[in-house]
Amino acid sequence: MSVSHAVVPGIESPALEGGTEHGRGADTGPAQGLLAMLAQVSDPRDPRGVRHSLTAVLAVAVITTLSGAKNHREMGDHADDLPQDLLWLAGARFCPSHGRYRAPSGSTLYRVLTSLDAAELDLRVGTWLREFAAGSPAEWVVALDGKVLRGAWDENGMLTLFSAMLHTHGTMLGQVAVPAGTNEITQVEPLLAPMDLRGALITADAAHTQDDTARHIVEDKQADYLLTIKGNRPNLLKAAIAARTALITSGPAHHVTQQHARGRINTWSTWTCGATAVDGLDLPHAAQLGVIRRDVTEATGQPLRKEFAIVVTSRAADRLDAAGIDRHTRGHWGVENLEHRCRDTVWDEDDRQAYLGSGPQVLATLRNLALSLLRRSGVTEITRTVQKIGRNPMRALHLIAT
Structure with missing residues (x-):
């Protein structure tokens, strides 16, 4: 099964950086801008058994936050519906058996985000x-x-x-x-x-x-x-x-x-x-x-x-x-x-109950980042724009491809 991708000026396919179409390079993410910054964050996980790169997990977390996700469960739900183009750009893992890029699940997002150094x-x-x-x-x-x-x-x-x-x-x-x-x-x-x-x-x-x-x-x-x-x-x-x-x-x-x-x-x-x-x-x-x-x-x-x-x-x-x-x-x-x-x-930040690890601070940081990305692009109607991105996540493309 072939997968088509949006062409983003100035950003190379993460899959091509590793020198193969769907090889290890697919897990590294584009080496510039927002994703390059996310790639610098320390990964607290034991590398054995890691299926999703930290860059991909964080990129998906940012995209789903821009889409209106309020917690890890909603992040997972939004991630399930992300277009292949966005998953490719995020450096998501390519699954050969399904011929698709796979988003991290809600449980993976929860485990990773609550274990980060906030x-x-x-x-x-x-x-x-x-x-x-x-x-x-x-x-x-x-x-x-x-x-x-x-x-x-x-x-x-x-x-x-x-x-x-x-x-x-x-x-x-x-x-x-x-x-x-x-x-x-x-x-x-x-x-x-x-x-x-x-x-x-x-x-x-x-x-x-x-x-x-x-x-x-x-x-x-x-x-x-x-x-x-x-x-x-x-x-x-x-x-x-x-x-x-x-x-x-x-x-x-x-x-x-x-x-x-x-x-x-x-x-x-x-x-x-x-x-x-x-x-x-x-x-x-x-x-x-x-x-x-x-x-x-x-x-x-x-x-x-x-x-x-x-x-x-x-x-x-x-x-x-x-x-x-x-x-x-x-x-x-x-x-x-x-x-x-x-x-x-x-x-609904004040109404979100979160007690474990660094999760609350990490989620607040992701919301800060999302707001700054929106305002930097000239958005003034934040709620309406987040709702629009939730209906069509590809609207987030110009925000994360920076």
């Missing part, structure tokens, strides 16, 4: 995605944010993953698991360690408004920070509130923008001042304080509520004005929608 997979994926991220690090705005996987837990509690991602498109730059008995604050240095962030602006919530974190970002990573001030730093907050009152009463906001949505008007007003003008703003390398006020009104003008956010940044006003402080502060808030909420909406 930290290594995160490192490989993050490094590869950073290479393809738009612009240079000096142009990046990077959000640090944690996510608790509510369905993944063991005797130490629920698994928390701490990630760095670009504000633009939510491209994942790296992810680490937060060890039991610690918190996200302790993982800033391990998360950022493999990244070249020189010149980048790093945003984080109030938990990370710490002296050591500020020093690490500026002195070690040669980047800048934009951090929120809240009650976990009472002296900073006291100084910031005093400055907020003085700024708001001193004159008009330095930047104002409006959004109209669902019959309401959101008005964002931003004031800024130099850090030296704020008594008690004792955070290393602080250069500016920003105050953002959100006024929510009915379309008729009836006020509904008023909210404030106070931020501090190491970036000087000539490089980050009031409009930039407003944009990047609210951009950080949007990261949850870009990444975490999307993983819950598309793949």
Whole structure:
């Protein structure tokens, strides 16, 4: 039985790399792009009795995740329906007796994915995605944010993953698991360690408004920070509130923008001042304080509520004005929608119960990779696109052939 293949520019048939049509080369996968990165992941299995290469298993896992698979069983179900062209591209095993490429089963996917070194997979994926991220690090705005996987837990509690991602498109730059008995604050240095962030602006919530974190970002990573001030730093907050009152009463906001949505008007007003003008703003390398006020009104003008956010940044006003402080502060808030909420909406991540080995973190990494591949290609309707790929997996071809 003959098997036809799609012609993918720049990618050779994995079967031809070994020098035979259906020989050992069929198990190696194309030696470039996404599959080359997956081929670098360490295989924890005893090579005796291995039927599916790790590259093929991971490639099928990525394709089925793009197709909407939420767990190993659904991955196996989707894999059973993958076209021969995609299995060939993934480097799947060729079965001479059936004259077809064979996908790994759901049980194989389960055994392999739960035995992987999740930290290594995160490192490989993050490094590869950073290479393809738009612009240079000096142009990046990077959000640090944690996510608790509510369905993944063991005797130490629920698994928390701490990630760095670009504000633009939510491209994942790296992810680490937060060890039991610690918190996200302790993982800033391990998360950022493999990244070249020189010149980048790093945003984080109030938990990370710490002296050591500020020093690490500026002195070690040669980047800048934009951090929120809240009650976990009472002296900073006291100084910031005093400055907020003085700024708001001193004159008009330095930047104002409006959004109209669902019959309401959101008005964002931003004031800024130099850090030296704020008594008690004792955070290393602080250069500016920003105050953002959100006024929510009915379309008729009836006020509904008023909210404030106070931020501090190491970036000087000539490089980050009031409009930039407003944009990047609210951009950080949007990261949850870009990444975490999307993983819950598309793949029901918080509802997926997984307790064994590295499986939960590995699945989260595959979802991060899938989202980054989709957004990198310009997709904005993630749920709809995943559903379309589920109906026709060949739509994933241009995403994985990179």
